[in-house]
Amino acid sequence: MDRRSAASLLLLAAFSLTSCQPSQSSPSSIAPARTIENKGSDTIVNLALAWAERYQTIKPEVRISVTGGGSGTGIASLINGTVDIANASRQIKEEERADAQANGISPVEFVIARDAIAIIINPENPVERLTLQQISAIYSGSINNWNEVGGEDRPIVRLSRETNSGTHVYFLENVLRLGEKENKTLFSTDTLLLPSSEGITAEIRQNPNAIGYDGLGYVTDEVKVVAVAANADSPYIMPSADTVNNGQYPIARDLYMYTAGEPGDVLKTYLDWIMSPDAQLIVRELGFVPLLR
Amino acid sequence: MRLKDAGELITTALIKTAGYSAIVFVTMIFIFLLREGAPAVTQVKPANFWQLRWYPIEDYFGILPLIGGSLIVTFGAALFAVPLGLASAIFIAEIAPRWAREILKPLVEVLGGLPSVMLGFIGILVIVPAIRTGLNIPTGLTAFTGALLLGGMAIPTIVSVAEDALDSVPRTYRDASLAMGATRWQTIWRVTLPAARSGVLTAFMLGIGRAIGETMTVMMVTGNAPVFPTGLGALFKPARTMTATIAAEMGEVANGSVHYHVLFFIGIVLFLISLAVNLAAASVVFRQRRRAERILS
Numbered sequence: 001m002d003r004r005s006a007a008s009l010l011l012l013a014a015f016s017l018t019s020c021q022p023s024q025s026s027p028s029s030i031a032p033a034r035t036i037e038n039k040g041s042d043t044i045v046n047l048a049l050a051w052a053e054r055y056q057t058i059k060p061e062v063r064i065s066v067t068g069g070g071s072g073t074g075i076a077s078l079i080n081g082t083v084d085i086a087n088a089s090r091q092i093k094e095e096e097r098a099d100a101q102a103n104g105i106s107p108v109e110f111v112i113a114r115d116a117i118a119i120i121i122n123p124e125n126p127v128e129r130l131t132l133q134q135i136s137a138i139y140s141g142s143i144n145n146w147n148e149v150g151g152e153d154r155p156i157v158r159l160s161r162e163t164n165s166g167t168h169v170y171f172l173e174n175v176l177r178l179g180e181k182e183n184k185t186l187f188s189t190d191t192l193l194l195p196s197s198e199g200i201t202a203e204i205r206q207n208p209n210a211i212g213y214d215g216l217g218y219v220t221d222e223v224k225v226v227a228v229a230a231n232a233d234s235p236y237i238m239p240s241a242d243t244v245n246n247g248q249y250p251i252a253r254d255l256y257m258y259t260a261g262e263p264g265d266v267l268k269t270y271l272d273w274i275m276s277p278d279a280q281l282i283v284r285e286l287g288f289v290p291l292l293r
Numbered sequence: 294m295r296l297k298d299a300g301e302l303i304t305t306a307l308i309k310t311a312g313y314s315a316i317v318f319v320t321m322i323f324i325f326l327l328r329e330g331a332p333a334v335t336q337v338k339p340a341n342f343w344q345l346r347w348y349p350i351e352d353y354f355g356i357l358p359l360i361g362g363s364l365i366v367t368f369g370a371a372l373f374a375v376p377l378g379l380a381s382a383i384f385i386a387e388i389a390p391r392w393a394r395e396i397l398k399p400l401v402e403v404l405g406g407l408p409s410v411m412l413g414f415i416g417i418l419v420i421v422p423a424i425r426t427g428l429n430i431p432t433g434l435t436a437f438t439g440a441l442l443l444g445g446m447a448i449p450t451i452v453s454v455a456e457d458a459l460d461s462v463p464r465t466y467r468d469a470s471l472a473m474g475a476t477r478w479q480t481i482w483r484v485t486l487p488a489a490r491s492g493v494l495t496a497f498m499l500g501i502g503r504a505i506g507e508t509m510t511v512m513m514v515t516g517n518a519p520v521f522p523t524g525l526g527a528l529f530k531p532a533r534t535m536t537a538t539i540a541a542e543m544g545e546v547a548n549g550s551v552h553y554h555v556l557f558f559i560g561i562v563l564f565l566i567s568l569a570v571n572l573a574a575a576s577v578v579f580r581q582r583r584r585a586e587r588i589l590s
Contacts, residue, residue, distance in 0.1 A: 042545075155431040162517070163350045164545035186348060189358070192434055192516040192531050195541055199417070199513065206422040209431045 034266040035063040040074020040087030043166035044255055047113065048087055050282045051274060058273070062266060078258055079103055084267055086258040089115065089166065100260075107258040112274055114289040116216040116244040116252035117171060120200075120223040122208040127151040129227040129236040132178060132250060138211060139176050141188030146209075158191040159200050159212035171213055175251060197287075216244070217287030245292045255288065326564060330557035337555060347519035347533070349542065349552045356559060358519040362436065362532035363563070365522045366511060369440025370447055370504040375497055377444070378451030382496070385452065386459035387481050398456065405449030413513035416442050421514060428529065434516030436532035442510045447500035454499055458492020459485060491578040498574040502567055505536075512537040535559050 038048055045068035052064035074086035079100045092100075092107055100107050119135060121127060127150055130138075137143040139158055146154045161168045177183035194200050197218040204210045205222045212223075216239050219225060227236035230250040243249040257274075259267055273279055280290035337354050344355035385397050416438060424441075425433035462485050470480040486493065516531030519538075539556050546553045 157432040162541045163348070164542055169350065186346070186351065186353075189346060190518045190520050190531065192432065192518050193533070193541070194517065195512055202417050203421070203432070203434060207425060207432055 037065055037083040038085040039067045039077050039083045041071040041089040042068040043089040044087040047286050050286060051279055078260055088256045092258060105260045108262055110257045110271055111254045112257050113255045113283045114244050114252060115255055116239050116249055116289050117213050118216045118219045118239045119226040119228055120204055120212050120219060121226060122204055122210060123224045124208040125151060131229045131232050132175060136176050136178055139187055140185045154209050156211060157209040159203055159210055160191050160193055162193050162195050167215055215287040216289055217284060241289055241292060244289045326557055326561050330554060330561045333554035333558035336551045345521045354555050358521040359533055359535045359538050361522045363534040365527055365532055366436050366439045366534055367505045369437060369528050370443035371501050374444035374447040374451060374500055378448045379455060381452045382455035382459060383481060386456045401449050401452045409507060409509045412442050413510040416514040430529050434514060434531055435529050436515055437528045439511040439515035442514060443504040443507055447504045450503050451496045451500035454496035455493045458489040462488045494574050494578055498570055508536040508540045512540055535563050
């Protein structure tokens with residue numbers, strides 16, 4: 001881990017150095033006023049990098065270095081005082097907050113974007129809606145034919161992202177295991193694990209047997225999105241920026257940034273910019289759901 | 294005179310270093326694999342290794358489905374690459390007229406240089422849908438699709454090396470055979486091919502070696518579901534190979550974790566399998582040569 005993060009830090013340093021060159025007329029004369037250390041969730045790392053790059057073009061005097069490592073790693077670094085902003089795809093835990101208080105740090109939470117998972121099928125498949133329980137039963141292998149959930153008599157081919165994807169883990173915990181801590185359900189072994197969003201879209205586009213999931217922003221017009229209900233008594237909801245933002249769509253989560261105490265000038269300007277429409281446009285480009293005001 | 298000696302000395306030393314360094318590199322790679330992979334043996338219980346579920350993020354490390362996946366894809370690839378490759382090599386070396394040969398040989402070699410990721414793309418866009426509808430199976434992302442593409446990649450290697458071996462059989466062998474009244478086909482099958490046997494075997498082994506080590510294409514078209522293959526029907530179901538597993542998971546694994554060591558352990562297994570394939574080929578070739586020497590003496 002250490003070697004890896006050290007290497008990625010070096011890489012980032014190299015990147016930020018080279019990307020700064022064109023925007024500065026004489027690189028040595030303008031010293032960076034401030035460097036923002038930003039670390040945490042691997043789900044958010046690409047988004048944070050994209051923001052950092054764009055921000056650099058607006059405010060070249062602020063350097064932002066972004067590293068992944070996971071939400072826990074980011075929050076731990078915030079508690080140790082080694083980073084300015086921790087990225088997290090979950091809320092801070094009680095014990096983490098207690099650790100931080102013990103270190104004289106009170107983390108402040110910012111919701112910076114939202115993440116929703118869409119359930120996708122082939123457009124030829126007549127199924128329109130599924131409950132979370134049905135999706136869980138499909139992926140764990142107890143439902144094997146589309147006619148069990150109101151479709152045609154066809155075998156179900158399950159598609160998933162690889163186990164190293166943050167989306168895979170989120171789907172496992174919140175859909176397959178229905179968010180229950182003690183639930184140890186596993187994916188059916190014949191679930192196809194595809195290395196990319198493109199792989200999933202390509203298969204679903206041409207295979208009426210297939211079901212898959214992916215970040216809402218990655219969904220294209222060539223596939224059909226299914227309406228999802230939290231349980232059989234709840235309404236079926238189509239995922240959209242609106243239903244995600246008002247909390248109706250059941251497979252969605254907030255993405256967070258934490259600062260140590262109320263952010264100072266430089267941090268506050270950056271976080272304010274992140275909430276701006278300009279920055280939230282990048283959120284959409286990377287497959288997440290932008291915040292609505 | 295002295296200058297020439299010195300030049301010769303340096304050249305010999307250079308060649309020697311180059312020759313020995315190959316051995317040193319292989320040994321170093323193996324030591325590295327052992328160092329990174331061996332801890333897995335103590336960290337993971339044998340019962341966990343030899344079971345049928347591979348789900349590393351929850352500490353299920355059953356490697357049997359992965360070994361099975363690699364074997365079935367490679368077996369499928371060999372099944373059609375070997376006869377097809379051999380037939381093409383014989384056609385190019387023995388039957389095709391000179392002008393056709395001069396076009397075909399370079400063409401086959403260009404085919405061998407196709408980037409595997411491109412083949413994977415063609416696979417996803419063309420072959421996967423065709424196999425699903427053609428064979429009427431639930432999905433086209435199967436071991437068979439991978440075998441088809443890998444076979445396609447192995448064929449140029451097999452053709453190129455086997456053709457060279459056939460080509461190096463002295464003309465006098467064919468002339469003698471034809472003079473004895475053998476037909477052209479009899480000459481190819483009974484004289485030329487046996488004479489070139491060690492080279493042809495090397496061609497098979499190189500082709501199969503390419504198939505078992507190939508990663509990108511299989512990762513894109515085999516579906517990567519870690520299901521242990523039982524019987525030939527598994528060829529038409531998704532499979533997950535050892536190479537695809539290492540490639541897909543190594544990028545995100547924490548350095549020094551159990552999962553990390555297990556991935557290197559899979560690397561050792563892969564290394565041993567290709568070593569076994571090569572040793573088997575070498576022993577066959579060696580036995581052949583001894584027999585030939587006996588006959589000639």
